[in-house]
Amino acid sequence: METPAQAMLTDQRIGTFMASSASVHSPVSTGYTSHIFAEVESCNEGEYRWGHNMLTVADCRRRVQIEFFLGTKRERRRSLAKINLLIAILTRFRDALAKEIALIEKAKAK
16 A cells, blocks of 8 residues: 555646646556646736646546636635635545544454
């Protein structure tokens, strides 16, 4: 089983993009790679607001892409609310998983 320490996390600037990515490699025999890729296009000091801002989460055959549009004041507020809600939900999900893992490990130890 992979642990977070086995995931590769990188941040890099590619042209006008700031890209963060993490990948967890499954065994070679599966032919799949799980990854998270976050792209934030530079607004060029606020002059360009129509950039590409996307979060991609992929696991085996599934892929989810979530866009964070910054073109209008209303959409900037919505995008910030969306990422804050996503972080809150993922944090609660992680905590619930950790609890279940601890219960399973405790039961296995008996």
